[in-house]
Amino acid sequence: MAQVSVSFTVNGREVTATVDPRTLLVHFLREELKLTGTHVGCDTSQCGACTVHLDGRPAKSCALLAVQLEGCAITTIEGVAGADGMHPMQSAFKEHHGLQCGFCTPGMVMMGIDIASRHDAPSEETIRSELEGNLCRCTGYHNIVRSIAAGAQSMRG
Amino acid sequence: MYVGQAIRRREDDRFLLGRGSYVEDITLDDPIAHAAFVRSPHAHAAVTRVDAARAAAMPGVLAVLTGEDWTRAGNGEAEGVWPVKDMSGADARTVNRPFICVDGTVRCVGEIVAMVVAEDRHQAQDAAEAIEVDYEEKPANTLTARALDADTPLVHPAHGTNEVLVTEHGLKEETEAALAKAHHVTEVVVPTNRVTAASIEPRCYMGHHDTVNDRYTVWTTNQAPHIVRRYFTKSLNIPEHKLRVIAPDVGGGFGMKLYHYPEEALVLWGAIVSGRPVRWVGTRSECLLGDTHARDHHTVGRMGFDAEGRILGVKFETLGAFGAYESQWNASITNAYHFTMLSLAYDIPAIHTTVRAVYTNATPVDAYRGAGRPETVYQVERLIENGAHEMGIDPLELRARNLIPPEKFPYQTAIGITYDSGDPPALVEKARALANYDALRAEQAALRAEGQWMGIGICAFFDMAGAGPVKMMNDLGAKIGCYDVASVRVHPDGRITVFAGSHSHGQGHETTWSQIAADRLGCNIEHIDLVEGDTDRVPMGIGTWGSRSLSTAGMAVYTAADRVVAKSKRMAAHMLECAPEDLDLADGEFTVKGTDRKLSFAAVANASYHSGDRPPDLEIGLEETSFFDPADCTYPSAVHLCVVLVDPETCAVTLRDYWAVDDVGTVINPMVLEGQVHGGLAQGIGQALMEECAYDPESGQYLAGTFMDYAVPHAEDVPSFGLDSHFTRALGNPLGAKGAGESGTIGAPACVCNGVIDALWHLGVRQVTQPMTPKKIWRAIEDAQRAQQ
Numbered sequence: 035m036a037q038v039s040v041s042f043t044v045n046g047r048e049v050t051a052t053v054d055p056r057t058l059l060v061h062f063l064r065e066e067l068k069l070t071g072t073h074v075g076c077d078t079s080q081c082g083a084c085t086v087h088l089d090g091r092p093a094k095s096c097a098l099l100a101v102q103l104e105g106c107a108i109t110t111i112e113g114v115a116g117a118d119g120m121h122p123m124q125s126a127f128k129e130h131h132g133l134q135c136g137f138c139t140p141g142m143v144m145m146g147i148d149i150a151s152r153h154d155a156p157s158e159e160t161i162r163s164e165l166e167g168n169l170c171r172c173t174g175y176h177n178i179v180r181s182i183a184a185g186a187q188s189m190r191g
Numbered sequence: 192m193y194v195g196q197a198i199r200r201r202e203d204d205r206f207l208l209g210r211g212s213y214v215e216d217i218t219l220d221d222p223i224a225h226a227a228f229v230r231s232p233h234a235h236a237a238v239t240r241v242d243a244a245r246a247a248a249m250p251g252v253l254a255v256l257t258g259e260d261w262t263r264a265g266n267g268e269a270e271g272v273w274p275v276k277d278m279s280g281a282d283a284r285t286v287n288r289p290f291i292c293v294d295g296t297v298r299c300v301g302e303i304v305a306m307v308v309a310e311d312r313h314q315a316q317d318a319a320e321a322i323e324v325d326y327e328e329k330p331a332n333t334l335t336a337r338a339l340d341a342d343t344p345l346v347h348p349a350h351g352t353n354e355v356l357v358t359e360h361g362l363k364e365e366t367e368a369a370l371a372k373a374h375h376v377t378e379v380v381v382p383t384n385r386v387t388a389a390s391i392e393p394r395c396y397m398g399h400h401d402t403v404n405d406r407y408t409v410w411t412t413n414q415a416p417h418i419v420r421r422y423f424t425k426s427l428n429i430p431e432h433k434l435r436v437i438a439p440d441v442g443g444g445f446g447m448k449l450y451h452y453p454e455e456a457l458v459l460w461g462a463i464v465s466g467r468p469v470r471w472v473g474t475r476s477e478c479l480l481g482d483t484h485a486r487d488h489h490t491v492g493r494m495g496f497d498a499e500g501r502i503l504g505v506k507f508e509t510l511g512a513f514g515a516y517e518s519q520w521n522a523s524i525t526n527a528y529h530f531t532m533l534s535l536a537y538d539i540p541a542i543h544t545t546v547r548a549v550y551t552n553a554t555p556v557d558a559y560r561g562a563g564r565p566e567t568v569y570q571v572e573r574l575i576e577n578g579a580h581e582m583g584i585d586p587l588e589l590r591a592r593n594l595i596p597p598e599k600f601p602y603q604t605a606i607g608i609t610y611d612s613g614d615p616p617a618l619v620e621k622a623r624a625l626a627n628y629d630a631l632r633a634e635q636a637a638l639r640a641e642g643q644w645m646g647i648g649i650c651a652f653f654d655m656a657g658a659g660p661v662k663m664m665n666d667l668g669a670k671i672g673c674y675d676v677a678s679v680r681v682h683p684d685g686r687i688t689v690f691a692g693s694h695s696h697g698q699g700h701e702t703t704w705s706q707i708a709a710d711r712l713g714c715n716i717e718h719i720d721l722v723e724g725d726t727d728r729v730p731m732g733i734g735t736w737g738s739r740s741l742s743t744a745g746m747a748v749y750t751a752a753d754r755v756v757a758k759s760k761r762m763a764a765h766m767l768e769c770a771p772e773d774l775d776l777a778d779g780e781f782t783v784k785g786t787d788r789k790l791s792f793a794a795v796a797n798a799s800y801h802s803g804d805r806p807p808d809l810e811i812g813l814e815e816t817s818f819f820d821p822a823d824c825t826y827p828s829a830v831h832l833c834v835v836l837v838d839p840e841t842c843a844v845t846l847r848d849y850w851a852v853d854d855v856g857t858v859i860n861p862m863v864l865e866g867q868v869h870g871g872l873a874q875g876i877g878q879a880l881m882e883e884c885a886y887d888p889e890s891g892q893y894l895a896g897t898f899m900d901y902a903v904p905h906a907e908d909v910p911s912f913g914l915d916s917h918f919t920r921a922l923g924n925p926l927g928a929k930g931a932g933e934s935g936t937i938g939a940p941a942c943v944c945n946g947v948i949d950a951l952w953h954l955g956v957r958q959v960t961q962p963m964t965p966k967k968i969w970r971a972i973e974d975a976q977r978a979q980q
Binding site for chain 1: 199200203204205206207208209210211212213215216218258301313364383388389390391392393440441442443444445472474475476697698699862865866869870871872873874898899902904905906907909911912935
């Protein structure tokens with residue numbers, strides 16, 4: 035298959051690559067850039083383990099082709115922590131035991147950051163509703179909801 | 192003290208920063224080839240032709256392998272970990288799950304017919320699609336309830352029946368007599384739905400053959416890597432000492448990742464044949480189809496009560512699903528892990544059960560969180576619930592009248608198992624208070640007067656966890672020793688590495704095992720590292736399943752650490768010129784009691800390796816190993832209580848409140864404990880209301896192959912949970928720990944379903960099968976109202 039050239043930024047870094055056009059963004063991130071924090075859990079964009087930020091909004095990287103992203107800015111779980119340590123949302127997940135096996139966690143954190151950016155003090159009801167695109171099988175969501183609420187509060191400062 | 196504290200998890204940072212290392216994340220120096228599989232599209236068919244010629248010539252293809260190749264290579268057959276004999280004493284009609292179709296017949300959708308190994312995943316998939324397979328379809332049955340009907344097609348015709356084995360347990364005559372003399376007998380058909388664990392990480396395996404050293408390595412999404420190593424001796428005839436099995440970070444297991452799966456054996460075989468490391472990553476569809484399914488018991492139960500609502504006896508007849516083949520542990524699910532717990536938290540004088548395990552043309556069934564006990568609790572509790580309503584006794588009051596009183600512990604159940612400790616009435620009282628039960632009943636009555644349907648669900652149960660001891664589990668059928676292992680290695684600088692035969696795939700062992708070790712060793716938890724999941728680094732292990740790791744591997748850590756303390760005290764006593772008994776070890780220092788003479792643990796560790804000035808009979812080094820065989824199983828107990836609202840317009844169920852009160856014995860980390868209960872509850876709620884591995888009964892086609900079809904609960908489908916606990920000490924291990932991994936999943940299906948029945952009882956509804964979907968509830972109400980007219 036003819037290869038296609040594409041350029042975008044990932045975690046602030048310029049990336050230019052020549053890819054098979056059927057390459058999914060998630061596979062490009064994981065296999066070409068070795069950013070393996072973004073996971074594939076379902077292939078049909080139900081589980082949200084592959085959630086990244088695309089130009090600042092959450093997107094499921096298993097449902098995007100790498101060649102669609104010319105000029106876009108991608109942020110993955112590897113790109114959210116600051117030089118001085120974890121992002122407040124990451125810290126909140128640790129403090130409130132919002133993760134167990136860790137597989138859905140990157141997607142949950144990426145979604146949590148987005149929820150916090152769009153809701154001033156998200157209620158439990160809001161957080162549960164906003165998580166309609168993310169599945170977790172370990173936590174029963176109880177502590178994920180608490181983590182996102184606390185992370186949102188920390189992000190407000 | 193670290194034990195008992197909600198220490199934040201030490202493993203979390205790597206997961207939160209995106210640095211977890213799951214099987215799919217691992218890279219090797221050699222380029223990794225990919226496997227893809229050709230799977231049966233039919234529930235039952237003869238495979239009349241497999242033509243791989245076109246596929247073999249496609250770009251990037253390194254190998255195409257079929258059942259004929261498997262047989263020609265001299266590869267072996269699967270073997271059960273927990274086979275059970277028929278009650279007649281004869282061997283069960285066991286047909287183990289094949290790794291690849293070798294006998295020309297496929298017996299369920301998804302059975303593997305051929306494998307392609309290619310340079311990349313797309314090439315492997317393209318080539319797999321180019322393999323031509325001809326099938327002649329045969330009649331099939333996917334329904335467990337129909338498996339023994341006279342006109343049902345046979346899955347394995349050579350046996351002349353779909354029955355695998357029959358087992359009976361309990362007091363047959365006493366139970367019949369109890370039912371005959373009962374004031375009231377309740378009968379309910381209580382089938383449990385077929386579900387699957389659906390861990391968010393798909394199964395994934397990678398195999399590598401080092402031809403220079405003749406060593407093999409498998410990276411696996413597995414909960415018990417040493418058990419995998421044991422069964423590679425059967426599948427590929429690889430001796431245990433030549434195989435390294437690594438289970439790195441694993442994204443949820445829930446029992447489903449416990450087995451030596453077909454793809455695991457095939458991937459290493461592909462690596463041997465192709466001379467390249469080979470990886471397979473399951474698609475979600477492959478996983479929903481090929482991961483073991485669970486539950487799927489078809490049961491009829493009868494329970495007899497006296498006039499005051501005391502249970503006199505209970506009798507069950509069960510058809511227990513095997514699916515198309517015997518998966519490695521399934522015989523234990525329909526037996527040891529099922530019948531043993533039929534008394535739940537109740538003082539029942541007579542219990543009898545007959546289980547007929549059966550084959551159907553469906554995915555093999557095996558353990559999934561709870562494994563046999565969710566079925567047991569659902570069966571018994573649905574009878575109690577209906578009995579209470581039929582007799583006009585408040586459901587919680589009827590249960591209270593039947594609870595095992597604390598003074599009866601250790602309590603021997605009528606089924607023959609002895610619960611070591613517990614206090615069910617205390618659990619019920621805590622649940623009653625937590626839920627404000629009397630107010631809920633008043634609210635229910637008020638809402639019903641307004642035409643709103645509110646129900647209160649209840650269940651109370653014991654769990655059998657912590658498998659061994661070795662002898663007891665052997666007697667129940669296990670072909671593996673149910674102990675566990677830990678080594679505590681003190682380095683010359685006083686820092687410590689703990690090696691454990693358990694495996695953490697969400698449970699947080701890096702934190703909790705370190706809490707145990709740090710307390711025993713009197714050291715800073717930051718000075719401890721944990722190694723699990725690597726058969727070359729950990730001497731032996733039985734793995735994490737059945738809520739067993741704390742009371743076996745955790746106890747091995749405890750015991751090995753105590754041995755290290757005893758040995759280091761001898762060295763320290765020599766250095767401080769005192770007796771070992773005169774020494775205290777705390778905060779990383781030995782202190783001579785009653786003095787200010789001190790010596791650091793690090794100095795003693797260094798001397799243990801590097802000083803010739805030592806007691807003459809004290810061996811060099813500071814490392815101890817414990818193979819811990821517990822004195823007994825553990826018996827955690829719990830009471831669950833919930834509130835459901837059923838919408839009279841749509842029949843949709845809203846789970847408004849859920850409370851659980853658990854007795855898990857000693858708690859190492861209450862934060863981790865609560866997380867375990869939360870997760871289990873959500874899975875149990877999913878079973879009650881949403882999840883089903885559905886097959887089309889006519890064609891045998893699988894209907895739940897994506898997360899659009901298989902309904903894993905979302906955050907909106909479950910409430911926040913209210914938890915409390917009550918402590919009684921486990922007697923079978925010095926920690927006093929009972930285990931907590933399965934309580935939520937075991938109780939929730941019964942509790943939620945009882946809540947729905949409680950909400951609908953006044954409409955005449957007596958049973959709705961799981962999952963209680965709006966459509967089924969609507970139909971049950973329609974049927975009940977029609978029957979009343």
